[in-house]
Amino acid sequence: MELRTPAGVHAIRCAEDEFVWNAAARSGIELPAICHQGRCLTCAARLIEGDFDQSAAASYFPADREAGFLLLCTARPRGSLTLETHAEWAMRDHRKAQGLPAPYA
16 A cells, blocks of 8 residues: 655555554554544545545545545555545545535534
8 A cells, every 4th residue: 555645655554454544553654633433534535546445434425435535544445555645624625515524624
């Protein structure tokens, strides 16, 4: 898996039963998060390539997936992923435009 962060690009291993945020932390990569429940949007990322399972999120909508957003604290990879991290405010703007919950926005 590849994480594109403001601090650079990182290649990490993440099992299909592991949350991406946890795999990044295990690899020494600091990513934003508050709730670790898939609700607050702090850990939002954009999908560049690949597929993921977001079923563990407390608040995730089909429109989020269609727009290419995922929540790293509750996302599990389905194969190889390339992600752009730190997309919190872009996801909040997306949610507001769609009339969906956007905490802290």
